[in-house]
Amino acid sequence: MPILEVKNVSFSYGQNEKALKGVSFSVEKGEFVAIIGHNGSGKSTLAKLLNGLLKPTGGEVVVDGFSSNDKNAVFEIRKRVGMVFQNPDNQLIASIVEDDIAFGPENLGVPREEIGKRIDFALKAVGMENFRKATPERLSGGQKQRIAIAGVLALKPQILVLDESTAMLDPQGRKEIAAVVENLRKSGVSVIAITHYMDEAVKADKVLVLDRGVVALSGTPKKVFSQKAALDALGLEQPLAGIIADKLRAQGLNIPENIITEEELLGALWTL
Amino acid sequence: MDVVAENLNFTYSPKTKGLSFRALQNVNLTIKSGEIFGIIGKTGSGKSTFVQHINGLIKVQKGGGALKVGDYDLTDKKCDYKSLRAKVGMMFQYPEHQLFAETVAEDVAFALKNFAKDISAEEISVRVKEALSTVGLDYNEVKDKSPFDLSGGQKRRVAIAGVIVAKPEILVLDEPAAGLDPKGKREFLELLLKLHKDFVKTIIIVSHDMNLVAEYCTRAAVFSGGKIIATGTPKEIFSDRNIIEKSGLDLPLTAALTEKLKSKGIITDSDFTVEDFTEKLVVALKNGGKIR
Numbered sequence: 030m031p032i033l034e035v036k037n038v039s040f041s042y043g044q045n046e047k048a049l050k051g052v053s054f055s056v057e058k059g060e061f062v063a064i065i066g067h068n069g070s071g072k073s074t075l076a077k078l079l080n081g082l083l084k085p086t087g088g089e090v091v092v093d094g095f096s097s098n099d100k101n102a103v104f105e106i107r108k109r110v111g112m113v114f115q116n117p118d119n120q121l122i123a124s125i126v127e128d129d130i131a132f133g134p135e136n137l138g139v140p141r142e143e144i145g146k147r148i149d150f151a152l153k154a155v156g157m158e159n160f161r162k163a164t165p166e167r168l169s170g171g172q173k174q175r176i177a178i179a180g181v182l183a184l185k186p187q188i189l190v191l192d193e194s195t196a197m198l199d200p201q202g203r204k205e206i207a208a209v210v211e212n213l214r215k216s217g218v219s220v221i222a223i224t225h226y227m228d229e230a231v232k233a234d235k236v237l238v239l240d241r242g243v244v245a246l247s248g249t250p251k252k253v254f255s256q257k258a259a260l261d262a263l264g265l266e267q268p269l270a271g272i273i274a275d276k277l278r279a280q281g282l283n284i285p286e287n288i289i290t291e292e293e294l295l296g297a298l299w300t301l
Numbered sequence: 302m303d304v305v306a307e308n309l310n311f312t313y314s315p316k317t318k319g320l321s322f323r324a325l326q327n328v329n330l331t332i333k334s335g336e337i338f339g340i341i342g343k344t345g346s347g348k349s350t351f352v353q354h355i356n357g358l359i360k361v362q363k364g365g366g367a368l369k370v371g372d373y374d375l376t377d378k379k380c381d382y383k384s385l386r387a388k389v390g391m392m393f394q395y396p397e398h399q400l401f402a403e404t405v406a407e408d409v410a411f412a413l414k415n416f417a418k419d420i421s422a423e424e425i426s427v428r429v430k431e432a433l434s435t436v437g438l439d440y441n442e443v444k445d446k447s448p449f450d451l452s453g454g455q456k457r458r459v460a461i462a463g464v465i466v467a468k469p470e471i472l473v474l475d476e477p478a479a480g481l482d483p484k485g486k487r488e489f490l491e492l493l494l495k496l497h498k499d500f501v502k503t504i505i506i507v508s509h510d511m512n513l514v515a516e517y518c519t520r521a522a523v524f525s526g527g528k529i530i531a532t533g534t535p536k537e538i539f540s541d542r543n544i545i546e547k548s549g550l551d552l553p554l555t556a557a558l559t560e561k562l563k564s565k566g567i568i569t570d571s572d573f574t575v576e577d578f579t580e581k582l583v584v585a586l587k588n589g590g591k592i593r
Contacts, residue, residue: 067482068453115480169344196480197394199344199509200551225482264484269512269554269575276579282586291554295561301586 031055032093032187032219033079033110039087039242040074048074050242051088056188059217061210063230063250066239067264072223075239076192079221080110093187108137111181115193117173121165126157126176129165133184144183151179154216155209171202178209182218189213191222195229207232227254227268231289238263255287270294302371302388302470302503304332304355309366311350311359324350326527327366332505334470337497339514339535340507342524343549348507351524352473355505356389357382370471387416390469390501394476396460397453405451406444409433409463416467432466433459435500436492454485458492465496471503472496478513490517515539515553515573523548536572 033056040049049071056062066072077083078090081103092109095102114120123129127148134144152158155175160168165176174194181189191210195203207229210220222229230236236253238246240263246253254260254267257275266272267289274288274297284297311325324347332338340348353359354368354375361368361376368375373385393399402408409429413420430440436458443451448459464472477493478486490513497504508514514521515535523531523544531537531544538544539556552560555578559569562582567589571581 068485171344193480200511201343201549225480225486227483264482266483266487273554273558273575273579276575277583280579280583282583291557295558298562298567298586299565 032058033221034091035075035079035088036091037088038075038078038085038090040078040083040085042074047086048242049078049085052239052242052244053088054237054244054247056219056221058187059214059219060235061214061220061222061233062235062237063233064221064223064237064239065225065227065230065265066245070239071242072239073192076112076190076221076223079188079190080112081106082112108184109186110188110190111184111186112190112192113174113177113181113194115196117170117177117197120177120180121173124164124166126152126163126165127161129176130180130183133180137184147183147185151183154182154212155179156205156212169202170198171205174198174202175205175209178206182213186218188219188221191220191224193223193225196225203229227266230254231268238265240264250289251287254289303334303369304330304471304503304505305367305369306330306351306354307367309351309354309361309368311354311362311365313350315362324527325365328527328529330522330529330532332503334502336519337493337504337506337517339518339521340505340524341509341511341514341521341548341550344509346524346548347527348524349475350527352391352475352505352507355471355473356386356391358391383416387467388469389471389473390464390467391473392461392464392475392477394479396464397448397456400448400456400460400463403447404445405433405438405448405459406440408448408459409466412463413466428466429462432462435465435496436462437488438462454481454488457481457485457489461492465500469501471505472501473505473507475507476509477506478508478510493517511539511551511553512555515555516575523550525549534572539573 035052035054038049038052039047041047064072078085081097085097090097092106095105121129130148130151131144134147152161155178157175165173195206213220224230231250233250236250237244245263246259254271257267260266270291271289274284274294278284283301288294288297306328309325309328313322313324314320340352342348355370357375373380400408406429409432410425413425413428433440438458448456478489481489493504518535520534521538522529523538525548530547539552545552553573555573555575567585569581569585571578
């Protein structure tokens with residue numbers, strides 16, 4: 030059974046046009062789903078619906094059996110779905126890393142000894158064990174964002190939603206977050222990443238393309254990114270490796286279609 | 302206007318023990334008028350501290366070396382920062398967060414009004430119209446709209462219109478494409494090329510995106526730990542393993558592919574733009590007789 034089901038969900042802000050119109054998809058335990066789409070396609074609205082920050086105006090979001098339409102379930106949903114946003118500076122509140130991570134569990138009334146264990150677990154999951162007593166403001170962007178993720182992991186969520194969490198990071202920071210995501214996936218936490226980086230989406234199990242509030246394309250990265258014309262029409266493009274592959278093919282090289290990663294491109298070149 | 306830094310040094314909180322931090326160390330750099338110049342390096346390498354010196358947002362410290370921008374000597378106490386800032390436009394990361402006025406026209410006019418106090422209302426509207434059309438927005442369509450009702454890509458265009466309306470000679474952009482979707486990004490970068498051709502003499506780009514630097518910059522400087530460890534064309538910089546490893550940067554995809562192809566005996570000599578790389582690769586493969 031999927032851990033998360035989005036069933037025909039619609040949402041509008043006040044009287045405005047609907048930001049989401051009948052979106053449906055599901056996420057399995059340990060699955061990594063990337064959501065892409067142009068600015069204003071409804072991605073961030075969808076993210077906020079996943080943990081009950083917003084309530085659907087139509088349809089429902091079901092997390093581990095709890096429905097967004099059940100008023101009493103919102104805390105159960107938030108316990109299970111953790112969110113990390115774009116700017117790490119807006120998400121860290123304490124002056125010591127361990128205090129920051131303890132904030133969430135303290136609010137849920139987790140016993141003291143257990144909180145200590147959770148801090149250990151969360152810091153280990155993001156590879157920041159040596160920074161327990163550090164001051165967040167003195168960390169790099171990637172490190173701060175890893176602490177923000179640790180703060181969410183301390184709540185032991187089953188699903189982690191990353192809303193453009195790598196947009197402000199340098200390449201090193203992005204690599205650090207990618208490694209954390211890989212680690213979480215292996216430990217059975219589902220990850221939903223909203224991103225503008227096509228090379229991040231390529232690593233997902235499933236890609237969802239939103240356009241004006243509807244799911245325009247979905248499937249494996251291979252399936253989604255090989256639809257060049259459709260991507261163009263949606264204001265997106267292939268990963269750079271795919272663009273280069275296309276150009277080489279256009280110049281007469283025998284390069285197969287639907288190449289989306291550097292490795293695949295090199296593989297194709299070796300066999301020429 | 303050339304930017305010439307000689308032995309530039311800068312220390313944050315110089316008098317506070319334990320917190321003082323030397324952000325720039327003996328930086329020597331000349332950015333010539335007409336360049337699209339990349340400032341690259343990891344977070345905390347000194348990039349932002351350096352570019353904020355260029356329009357005097359950070360003042361050259363006493364004994365901190367020399368900095369000239371055209372005829373402006375930024376170590377001179379009498380330096381006219383106001384007129385300098387009209388000539389050096391600066392766009393920060395996520396400039397759309399800085400939009401504030403009730404209408405697009407007012408937002409774009411704001412800097413202009415500040416730089417030229419005696420400017421007439423007609424002149425303002427002419428300049429605003431020109432700036433908006435330069436960035437590809439229809440004046441009549443957007444002028445009375447709230448900037449907050451626009452899409453992400455449009456907001457960024459309004460923000461840059463608010464900078465170029467003062468007709469700067471140098472445009473400094475910090476991560477100009479971050480947070481834009483792929484199409485918005487491509488369009489925005491093409492707009493920069495157009496601005497560079499018709500409007501602004503020099504563009505200085507601070508970025509983590511090496512693909513962008515390889516594709517658009519004429520030259521770049523690599524910052525690491527407050528020092529410049531290399532200056533050159535993207536081709537020179539990305540061909541040098543030492544620089545890449547020392548600076549902790551990624552290679553652009555074209556350069557990474559070039560390196561791996563070389564290890565298998567396929568030598569290409571491109572400038573690392575996608576266009577040139579693919580052309581040279583096709584030629585190399587044909588010459589190597591590897592095409593069936």
